[in-house]
Amino acid sequence: MTDKSEGVRLSDEQRLDWLRLIRSDNVGPRTFRALNNHYGGARAALSAVPDLARRGGATGPARPSREDAAREFKAAKTLGVSFVALGEPDYPRRLQMIDDAPPLLAVRGNAAALNLPAVAVVGARNASAAGVRFAERLARDLGEAGFAVVSGLARGIDAAAHRASLASGTIAVLAGGHDRLYPPEHAELAGAILAQGALVSEMPFGREPRARDFPRRNRLISGICAGVVVVEAARRSGSLITARFALEQGREVFAVPGSPLDPRAEGSNDLIKQGATLVTEAADVLAVLRPIIGTPIELRAEEPEAPPPPAELGAAERARIVELLGPTPVPIDDLMRLSGSSPAAVRVVLLELELAGRLERHGGALVSLL
């Protein structure tokens, strides 16, 4: 990955390779990165995937064909969606910083909106009339101040935030594929967003969003933004998940207060107790974010690329590494130290397990068995 000013564009063939790799079974953004780094490119990684998966214990094939990927590209083109790759100039700059940034982002609408400084406005689906009114006022003022307002296209606060910032450019991050908008009744709103703003998704075409896709999507909402404003949120609500991602990603967290007797304010009041900035007007957000958006973004350091794995990795060595793993996340460094194996050997075994769906990667270079 390179600084935006030096961003390079993938060739069409490279983009197809990237799409095939990220759409392979058990390949998420972190595995994509590990494979890409280990094999020095998506093409080489794709060739290695079947063997790796088999050695990790997987049975069936796990890799879309070149034709499958081409078909998704074609479907995307029909809907006016383009795939922006991590490191390309149009890729949202801040999103590059997060650990599990999608290698490819499917973008529909005005891609220039992704280059605006961005702030998320999220909240309850069952919002109160006051909450909706406040979200509208806030989103309008943040838009007029030059920010792209980012949200999740949900009912309630999300929709209010998008609607009030249509003119200045608003970004909706989808939990499913571009051809599976959720909720369906927001199709018209989604259409209105396209003029100045954009819809983005990391999910394949045809993917109906499932419950677990929403929290996963929320990391992109916070990841694109310099800060997240939670307008109304009950305890244990999706908006709080977005706020937690924001904290993990080093983003600013803002919350709008409410009466302690209103359950829809419990989550946002809790956030303020925990240190979130209290917001009663856009100026409260701008005072914190304006100094931040002026400063250069520090991109995450990359692991150095490793040489190809030693061919002689034997069954005993593999078993020793697997034995060190369990359901409790452990640092990869510990595996290297305790197994006595080379870093390259450990990485290969982890990739094998991962592609077989037996390994989970956590933040901070921790891994656990599933």
Added chain:
Amino acid sequence: MTDKSEGVRLSDEQRLDWLRLIRSDNVGPRTFRALNNHYGGARAALSAVPDLARRGGATGPARPSREDAAREFKAAKTLGVSFVALGEPDYPRRLQMIDDAPPLLAVRGNAAALNLPAVAVVGARNASAAGVRFAERLARDLGEAGFAVVSGLARGIDAAAHRASLASGTIAVLAGGHDRLYPPEHAELAGAILAQGALVSEMPFGREPRARDFPRRNRLISGICAGVVVVEAARRSGSLITARFALEQGREVFAVPGSPLDPRAEGSNDLIKQGATLVTEAADVLAVLRPIIGTPIELRAEEPEAPPPPAELGAAERARIVELLGPTPVPIDDLMRLSGSSPAAVRVVLLELELAGRLERHGGALVSLL
């Protein structure tokens, strides 16, 4: 002034002297303290007052007679009110710490309530139903946790806080004399408070509370307490004055959040922005105050008593000191240094001006001409 454990009681005659001195024209708590310290007691100070006032430029007499004071004592006794002097065991411990603690506090009801750890619950007179409900819940829970709930007997939040903590002991600080309850319709509430709690006032019997008496009273509400909770407060409201006093006095400030669209939450939301602790339940208050009430209270250092003033203080020296004063508050130390006069001489001139109503004392040993 001594530590509570060593508190001594005034004799009846001393208490009369204290009452006469604090009821003299232009003698507030700070002047009382200066006179008492300078002359080594209220009796000697009382003898000096007429001459001092005359030299300061005052015309009329300014000192109630012994009979006047005895009459107030009698009126107080009839209503079951007793005068507790600064330094006596029943005087609220924390109140002793403030710069302008009243030398005598007129107490009606259960004086033992003044020895409980105390927390103020204050807010809007035109409170919302939700605000009243929350104030009741909070005051009840704080009372059950062993705190005396202190407030101002006003309509709205104050009355709700008192009502909900009648059983555990609640303290109402009056802005006027004990025989001039305000608002009059809270006479029954005031009566109910007396069983477990107390009404307190620094004001003379017969004093109808005027507008300027309320902010002055508010410093006692915060002064008695370890912390102040503001439940609903518009901008520029009396509750914010109490919060400001609390900050000046080093008390904890708490505020209950509300919707940014509710004008009654503007003041409390502002307080949270400025660093007040957000409160949604009594536990938020207790978590901060419990560690504080366990720690010993550090009493303010006293100025050492000065010798009697030099008799030979001449007109030229007096004029030189007065000339250094103006409407801008200046440190008393500067007056001593710039005038070349002795500290005792400067103090006497200041007392003269003060008793003539021409001097204002501010916090931090600053003074200005009126």
